[in-house]
Amino acid sequence: MHATEVFARYATEFHRQPLPEEVLHHAKRAVIDWHASLYPGLATEPVRLLEDTSAEDLDRGRARLAQGRAATARAAALINGTAAHAAEVDDSFRDAMYHPGAATIAAALAAGQDGGSTGLEFLRSVVLGYEVSTRIGVVLGRPHYQFWHNTGTVGTFGAAAAAAGLLKLDEAAFAHALATCATFAAGLQQAFRMDSMSKPLHAGRAAEAGLLAAQLARRGLTGSLDVLDGEAGLGQAMSNGPDWTRIGATLGTDFHITRLTLKNHIGCGHSFAAIDGALELQRLHGIRASDIAHVHVATYRPALEIACYERPTTANEARFSLHYVVASALVHGSVRLAAYEPERLDDPVTRDLMVRISVAVDPELDAAFPGQRAARITITTVDGRRLTHLQPNRKGDPEQPLSDAELESKLIELASPVIGSEQARALLARLWTLDSEETLS
Structure with missing residues (x-):
């Protein structure tokens, strides 16, 4: 089986299995941290320019921007994904050299709002996006990270997997969604070696591209299933020809989402x-x-x-x-x-x-x-x-994690200047009970 097919087989099994309580708890932590990252990003110039440029896709559609403005699903994924990375306070999975939340959660939220998903379905899709994408980042390794910005490249797979889960794609379509999104994956590190506004767009574009790949796969668009591990595939073109044979070895037993780094400072x-x-x-x-x-x-x-x-x-x-x-x-x-x-x-x-x-x-x-x-x-x-x-480690790393209370304080601190402390606390309470929400709208 090709790597895309391994992930697709896992996705089919994943939807049949209950989510362990620990994993569900960490999914909620990831979503809370994503919102803490989102609100300070809204005031940044790249997000303002993106909203202006996307005006024809706003004030219509079933998805929502951070402060409730209606948007098409792809516009919401693009803008929210950009905002969640813009203030440099979003989560990371250390071994994949990658910020998974910005793109994965933006795409999942847009797809879930657009399709009327429940809170639990949304949380499950976030887990699926994290588990698929972080493994791709680990395999691509340091040779990929030398030139490529993993949040833009690997993030595309997180977004595609999460959206594909919410769209309830079957095994074949899920594999094709990953195969197609691989051809969208981009984001160069040189983009932030000078003062520029491009970096957060990598996350937004990854969210939009992953969602689009899943939407296309639902309608029957096919991709090259060997696009990751083929002789001219992503592994060869964007890394050093890594070994994909054990890509699924720990899927379902070792949940990467339980080992995130949540930032305790703001910056790189x-x-x-x-x-x-x-x-x-x-x-x-x-x-x-x-x-x-x-x-x-x-x-x-x-x-x-x-x-x-x-x-x-x-x-x-x-x-x-x-x-x-x-x-x-x-x-x-x-x-x-x-x-x-x-x-x-x-x-x-x-x-x-x-x-x-x-x-x-x-x-x-x-x-x-x-x-x-x-x-x-x-x-x-x-x-x-x-x-x-x-x-030896950073405050917020798995070895020295932020407590739930510290994470809550992070959200209140960063969201309150934008939406007010009362609304920030109400949002926090709702995020902790997302699994009981009947709708994301």
Whole structure:
């Protein structure tokens, strides 16, 4: 069987089996985190421009944008998927180097609203999208991640699988939905190596493309079932010819959705181990920014390649600046939305500390990537002390997860400025009981 067929066979079995309570709980956590990511993204310029450009597909249709505006299903998937990735606060599955929620949940929600699905059907489809797509990301591996943005490429499969589940595609049609969406998969890392607005569109386009592939498959459109593992397939073209033979080995027994990383800071996740390590050194030794002569960050190579801006001048660049976020954390104690406001970006104390930060690749930590995201922080104080801390994981990783209470606080913090605290709390209560909802409308 080709990989697409393995996933399709699993999808058929998946719909016949009850969902374990632990998995259902983690699906709800993923959906809550998606909403926490969605609301701050609504105010970003890419989302505003996208709404303006998509005007003819808005104010009609059965799907909804975040604040209730009617939309066609594909427009809702595109815009909500973009918004959920725009503020850089969405979930990730570490081993796949991939943010699964933005595209997968956007497509599932659009398909579910459009088709009148129940809350439980929606949650099950989210699980299916995560389980299929994360495995594809793991197989494609680090060679794929060297050039491609997995949220745009791998995310297309998450969206397609979730939408196909809600559309109740049979085994053959499900396989064809995956085969077709593979030809839509795109998103280059170079798109965010300069200051640009393109990156969040990768998630939105993945959501839209996956939904479209599922809709087409429902109507009988076929794709090349060997598109992943064929000699000219995605594995060869976008990776190093990986082995697909065990792609389904743990499906149904090891649920990846239970091992997500949920962000505790706002910005590029590759910088979070360094932030956590710097804050821990500060906590252990009572260091103030004025006490610091130099900070050295040793970490894995992609952190330096992606969080690459040494002297950021915009909020976008600051989100991808290891120098900035570490300095801002040490000066202000956290890296939240306020870190990217103009007064924080231009804060002279932060800017002064950035000059005293150096970064380098640690070969040992780099060899452990992507399964581990670690950083070694060394702070030299003005009185001559040399303090070192190895941060093996990030707060929010499976080894140090956000509690349900911390996740709830994240949603309230990020949604309240947009919809008000009362409505944010009402939304949170409804999300925890989604499995009992008769409709997503």
